[in-house]
Amino acid sequence: MKIYNEYLTIECKQKREFRTLTESVKSAVSKSGIRDGMILVSALHSNAAVFLNDEEQGLLCDIEAWLDQLAPQRSDYQHAKGIQAESNAAVHFQSLLLGAHASVGLTDGRMDLGPWQHVMYADLDGFRPKRILIKVMGE
Amino acid sequence: MKIYNEYLTIECKQKREFRTLTESVKSAVSKSGIRDGMILVSALHSNAAVFLNDEEQGLLCDIEAWLDQLAPQRSDYQHAKGIQAESNAAVHFQSLLLGAHASVGLTDGRMDLGPWQHVMYADLDGFRPKRILIKVMGE
Amino acid sequence: MKIYNEYLTIECKQKREFRTLTESVKSAVSKSGIRDGMILVSALHSNAAVFLNDEEQGLLCDIEAWLDQLAPQRSDYQHAKGIQAESNAAVHFQSLLLGAHASVGLTDGRMDLGPWQHVMYADLDGFRPKRILIKVMGE
Numbered sequence: 001m002k003i004y005n006e007y008l009t010i011e012c013k014q015k016r017e018f019r020t021l022t023e024s025v026k027s028a029v030s031k032s033g034i035r036d037g038m039i040l041v042s043a044l045h046s047n048a049a050v051f052l053n054d055e056e057q058g059l060l061c062d063i064e065a066w067l068d069q070l071a072p073q074r075s076d077y078q079h080a081k082g083i084q085a086e087s088n089a090a091v092h093f094q095s096l097l098l099g100a101h102a103s104v105g106l107t108d109g110r111m112d113l114g115p116w117q118h119v120m121y122a123d124l125d126g127f128r129p130k131r132i133l134i135k136v137m138g139e
Numbered sequence: 140m141k142i143y144n145e146y147l148t149i150e151c152k153q154k155r156e157f158r159t160l161t162e163s164v165k166s167a168v169s170k171s172g173i174r175d176g177m178i179l180v181s182a183l184h185s186n187a188a189v190f191l192n193d194e195e196q197g198l199l200c201d202i203e204a205w206l207d208q209l210a211p212q213r214s215d216y217q218h219a220k221g222i223q224a225e226s227n228a229a230v231h232f233q234s235l236l237l238g239a240h241a242s243v244g245l246t247d248g249r250m251d252l253g254p255w256q257h258v259m260y261a262d263l264d265g266f267r268p269k270r271i272l273i274k275v276m277g278e
Numbered sequence: 279m280k281i282y283n284e285y286l287t288i289e290c291k292q293k294r295e296f297r298t299l300t301e302s303v304k305s306a307v308s309k310s311g312i313r314d315g316m317i318l319v320s321a322l323h324s325n326a327a328v329f330l331n332d333e334e335q336g337l338l339c340d341i342e343a344w345l346d347q348l349a350p351q352r353s354d355y356q357h358a359k360g361i362q363a364e365s366n367a368a369v370h371f372q373s374l375l376l377g378a379h380a381s382v383g384l385t386d387g388r389m390d391l392g393p394w395q396h397v398m399y400a401d402l403d404g405f406r407p408k409r410i411l412i413k414v415m416g417e
Contacts, residue, residue, distance in 0.1 A: 001140045001279045001417060003314045005385050036142045038179055038276060040316055040381055044392035046331045052239045053185045053231055058217030062228040063235075070209060070348060078336030089340040092331055096341075096376060098235060100330045100395075103179055103242055103381055105274045107144050112272045114183035117239075133390045135383045137316060137416065138276065139140060140279045175281045177318055177415055191378045192324045192370055197356030201367040202374075209348060237374060242318055242381055244413045246283050251411045253322035256378075277415065278279060 004032030004136040012126035016064065020055045020118040021132070025104070025111065028134045035109040037138015042101035044133060047091045047125035049098035055118045067094045067124075091124045098122055106138060143171030143275040151265035155203065159194045159257040160271070164243070164250065167273045174248040176277015181240035183272060186230045186264035188237035194257045206233045206263075230264045237261055245277060282310030282414040290404035294342065298333045298396040299410070303382070303389065306412045313387040315416015320379035322411060325369045325403035327376035333396045345372045345402075369403045376400055384416060 006028045010019065025041060043050045053059070071093035079089035102119060105112030113119070123130060145167045149158065164180060182189045192198070210232035218228035241258060244251030252258070262269060284306045288297065303319060321328045331337070349371035357367035380397060383390030391397070401408060 003416060005314070005383070036144070038177070038274065038316070040383055042381070042383055042390060044390060044395065046392065046395055051235060053235060054218075056218060058220055058226075059228055059231060061217045062226075063232070066210070066228075066232050071344070078339045079332075079334060081336055087336075087340075089337055089344075092337060093341070093344050096329060096331060099238065099377065101381055103181070103240055105144070105179055105181055105272045107272075107274070112181060112183060112274075114185065114270070117183065117185055131392070133383045133385075135316065135385070135390075138142060175283070177316070177413065190374060192374065193357075195357060197359055197365075198367055198370060200356045201365075202371070205349070205367075205371050238377065242320070242379055244283070244318055244320055244411045246411075246413070251320060251322060251413075253324065253409070256322065256324055277281060 001139055002034050004034060006134045008132040009129050011129040012123040014126050017123045017126055018060045019121045021121045022118045025119050025134055029106060029136055032136040034106060034136050034138045037106045037136060039104040039106055040101060040135045041119050042133045044131040046095055047088060048130050049095045049100060049122040050102045051098045051120050052102050052117050053120055054116045055120060067097060071097060088125055094124045140278055141173050143173060145273045147271040148268050150268040151262040153265050156262045156265055157199045158260045160260045161257045164258050164273055168245060168275055171275040173245060173275050173277045176245045176275060178243040178245055179240060179274045180258050181272045183270040185234055186227060187269050188234045188239060188261040188263060189241045190237045190259050191241050191256050192259055193255045194259060210236060227264055233263045279417055280312050282312060284412045286410040287407050289407040290401040292404050295401045295404055296338045297399045299399045300396045303397050303412055307384060307414055310414040312384060312414050312416045315384045315414060317382040317384055318379060318413045319397050320411045322409040324373055325366060326408050327373045327378060327400040327402060328380045329376045329398050330380050330395050331398055332394045333398060349375060366403055372402045
């Protein structure tokens with residue numbers, strides 16, 4: 001069994017930003033020498049997300065509006081009340097909606113993703129460097 | 140370490156359809172000869188979902204209504220605007236809500252599922268063949 | 279390759295309760311002797327959840343209110359109609375929102391969690407003993 005680990009650090013210059021990690025994960029897989037196994041991609045923050053979906057720009061706009069509708073910023077949240085100027089509870093809900101981590105299969109040296117699927121990263125509360133784990137385990 | 144891979148292809152004859160994959164996964168586990176490890180079941184499409192829950196028909200009706208409420212079809216989405224007659228952004232949101240993949244433990248030759256839990260597949264935008272990965276990794 | 283399995287049984291004395299499992303998972307990791315690999319933490323029930331997020335009390339109150347808003351108790355659900363006094367379909371939706379299982383990386387003997395991240399357990403329909411799997415796989 002082989003295991004390969006890589007940590008990405010991404011600092012987004014906007015409050016909310018989406019990026020595809022597919023090429024980074026492909027590159028990690030290539031360095032790992034592993035051809036069959038499982039890949040874990042995990043945001044090491046509760047105000048970020050990793051999920052599988054398309055990276056089409058129109059869809060990402062739609063996802064933004066959807067997140068704001070289902071998990072809107074509000075002034076009456078309890079989280080970090082009195083500590084921060086504004087509670088970021090909404091951002092935590094958005095992370096729960098999208099998920100903090102994704103598992104991807106690796107078979108015959110290729111990631112098991114559909115033709116449009118990407119490993120997507122969402123920073124939901126930007127302006128700070130954030131860490132993402134890519135772990136490849138297999139043989 | 141052993142790894143066993145199987146790809147299912149499912150074509151649903153309705154716009155939205157739920158199916159339990161539990162027996163298919165059991166069968167893959169049996170063929171794998173693996174008795175302890177992890178199972179990844181992953182929909183290789185952004186308009187489908189794999190999740191763990193009950194397969195009771197009333198609940199599936201309730202889930203359908205709930206998905207339509209939280210991620211309704213709308214005419215003002217940006218996704219695939221001008222390309223398709225109707226944007227299927229709602230279907231992507233529904234996939235994000237349910238999740239595209241599930242991990243299940245395998246212990247002593249048995250899947251770690253509760254008495255009512257199933258590995259459920261949801262095709263959210265049917266009429267086309269779709270691929271699902273079942274990967275069993277362990278010993 | 280090594281695999282270590284542990285089953286927790288938790289009985290909550292309230293309808294809804296959140297608990298951090300981080301210390302339980304750390305303890306399982308320590309007993310396993312595994313220093314690099316993947317950890318699967320899975321609720322073996324459709325009315326419970328395991329997810330990664332903060333355990334701050336204010337945030338947990340906010341999450342409670344958010345779950346009730348997005349997946350409210352209602353009298354017109356189909357699930358278990360006529361069997362139970364009240365359908366618990368809402369509780370299933372809440373489990374889908376939070377997720378039934380989480381995967382956590384294990385690297386150099388430490389869980390790959392951010393400074394505030396916890397492995398959180400939510401019993402969404404308490405008063406009964408529930409089982410949770412902790413599986414550590416690696417070397």
